[in-house]
Amino acid sequence: MSKSLFSDASERLERAMKYVSISEDALEHLKHPKISLSVSIPVRMDNGSLRIFQGYRVRYDDTRGPGKGGVRYHPNVTLDEVQSLAFWMTFKCAVLNLPFGGAKGGVTVNPKELSKLELERLSRGYIDAIADFIGPDVDIPAPDVYTNPMIMGWMMDQYSIIRRQLTPAVVTGKPITLGGSLGRDTATAMGAFFVMEAMMPKFDLPPQETSVAVQGFGNAGAHIAELLSKASYKVVAVSDSQGGVYCKKGLDIPSIRRFKESQKGIKALYCEDSVCNVVEHEIISNQELLTLDVDVLVPAALENQITEANAKDIKAKIIFEVANGPTTSGADKILEEKGVYVFPDILVNAGGVTVSYFEWVQNRSGLYWTQQEVNQRLKQKMVGETEPIWQLSQELDISMRTAAYVHALNRLGEAISAKGTRDYYLSA
Numbered sequence: 001m002s003k004s005l006f007s008d009a010s011e012r013l014e015r016a017m018k019y020v021s022i023s024e025d026a027l028e029h030l031k032h033p034k035i036s037l038s039v040s041i042p043v044r045m046d047n048g049s050l051r052i053f054q055g056y057r058v059r060y061d062d063t064r065g066p067g068k069g070g071v072r073y074h075p076n077v078t079l080d081e082v083q084s085l086a087f088w089m090t091f092k093c094a095v096l097n098l099p100f101g102g103a104k105g106g107v108t109v110n111p112k113e114l115s116k117l118e119l120e121r122l123s124r125g126y127i128d129a130i131a132d133f134i135g136p137d138v139d140i141p142a143p144d145v146y147t148n149p150m151i152m153g154w155m156m157d158q159y160s161i162i163r164r165q166l167t168p169a170v171v172t173g174k175p176i177t178l179g180g181s182l183g184r185d186t187a188t189a190m191g192a193f194f195v196m197e198a199m200m201p202k203f204d205l206p207p208q209e210t211s212v213a214v215q216g217f218g219n220a221g222a223h224i225a226e227l228l229s230k231a232s233y234k235v236v237a238v239s240d241s242q243g244g245v246y247c248k249k250g251l252d253i254p255s256i257r258r259f260k261e262s263q264k265g266i267k268a269l270y271c272e273d274s275v276c277n278v279v280e281h282e283i284i285s286n287q288e289l290l291t292l293d294v295d296v297l298v299p300a301a302l303e304n305q306i307t308e309a310n311a312k313d314i315k316a317k318i319i320f321e322v323a324n325g326p327t328t329s330g331a332d333k334i335l336e337e338k339g340v341y342v343f344p345d346i347l348v349n350a351g352g353v354t355v356s357y358f359e360w361v362q363n364r365s366g367l368y369w370t371q372q373e374v375n376q377r378l379k380q381k382m383v384g385e386t387e388p389i390w391q392l393s394q395e396l397d398i399s400m401r402t403a404a405y406v407h408a409l410n411r412l413g414e415a416i417s418a419k420g421t422r423d424y425y426l427s428a
């Protein structure tokens with residue numbers, strides 16, 4: 001049987017442990033999710049029938065602040081996956097020094113099979129089921145795979161109805177008119193781009209001579225492909241769930257995006273059509289995209305894409321993980337032996353939660369920032385935390401992933417210990 005996603009995620013913690021001086025209590029604390037909720041969500045379907053969907057919300061740790069993390073709608077959502085995503089959120093918020101703990105939610109559903117009204121009933125039903133578990137000072141949901149600002153708006157509205165009080169700060173990633181932040185839609189990609197901008201000069205690879213393959217063409221993937229192409233990188237391949245396209249001299253990313261966005265109806269909500277339909281390219285599979293002979297690989301789709309089975313075939317020299325958990329811990333070892341630089345998810349894709357934090361701050365203060373202010377603050381945060389992690393990896397001769405975990409563990413350890421440790425009580 002394959003290893004659970006959560007035990008795979010925990011291996012990263014084990015690897016980082018030997019480089020931190022953290023109390024045993026704090027470590028023990030971080031090996032277990034604080035609280036997990038599993039709910040059944042009844043939804044009246046358009047044809048009058050009743051369907052029950054399975055939903056989850058996990059608050060992994062809230063020592064450094066309220067739980068923070070997205071809600072995923074996907075047929076493969078399980079408690080194990082949600083728990084792993086909540087674990088990563090805990091470390092991601094600590095890496096960026098955001099005053100949040102880690103949480104995540106999910107519903108086991110193929111949202112593309114639902115009508116828009118069914119999707120709204122499901123989203124409101126999910127909030128009905130978890131309303132006592134969330135709140136602006138407790139746990140704050142946000143978008144993730146196949147959830148978007150419209151869904152976040154419904155969720156905020158439903159929570160406000162239950163509380164009989166408009167509560168915009170309960171959810172982030174909302175539409176701008178309902179208290180969303182400017183720049184939230186592009187934040188994950190923008191944050192990843194700032195990390196790349198800070199790190200690429202270390203490899204002596206000028207953008208014009210750097211080929212990039214991007215897996216996933218959704219919110220994160222399409223935006224990062226566009227930002228890189230605008231900055232003169234040669235984006236030679238992109239893909240979505242239906243397959244990929246490749247062109248050695250570089251793809252015209254804006255036209256691929258326009259093509260996807262021109263689809264209407266439910267397609268406009270999910271960009272259902274495939275990038276495979278765009279002309280001037282070779283069709284490639286998702287597996288082929290991962291093993292292309294490129295300088296930089298950007299996985300921006302789902303977890304477990306680079307595994308022990310294909311890691312040896314990866315030809316990219318540098319990987320920027322925009323997706324959560326795209327590389328398994330077994331693949332990590334193989335890539336490290338091959339000398340591939342992997343910039344980890346908990347740093348690279350943290351732009352999304354950082355601007356979510358900005359949105360929460362704006363909602364609570366009632367003072368709203370310009371897009372320029374948001375991007376300036378985002379850049380400061382992303383670059384400010386990337387440099388010390390790079391230094392740590394060079395000084396200790398460890399991977400960027402382990403260095404990022406060490407960086408986060410130091411902060412988490414300090415916060416947990418500040419509440420009292422065994423040593424403190426024994427010496428009292």
Ligand code: NAD
Nearest residue numbers: 145146188216217218219220240241300301323324349352
């Ligand atoms: P999205 O739903 O907007 O897009 C997902 C994309 O992946 C779609 O283009 C889909 O077609 C594609 N895809 C699905 N299965 C695939 C497969 N097997 N191979 C190739 N492509 C596939 O989701 P998103 O918000 O862009 O999230 C993508 C990743 O980024 C996820 O791992 C998510 O957790 C992570 N992430 C997103 C944010 C955010 O703010 N959106 C923040 C942090 C991390």
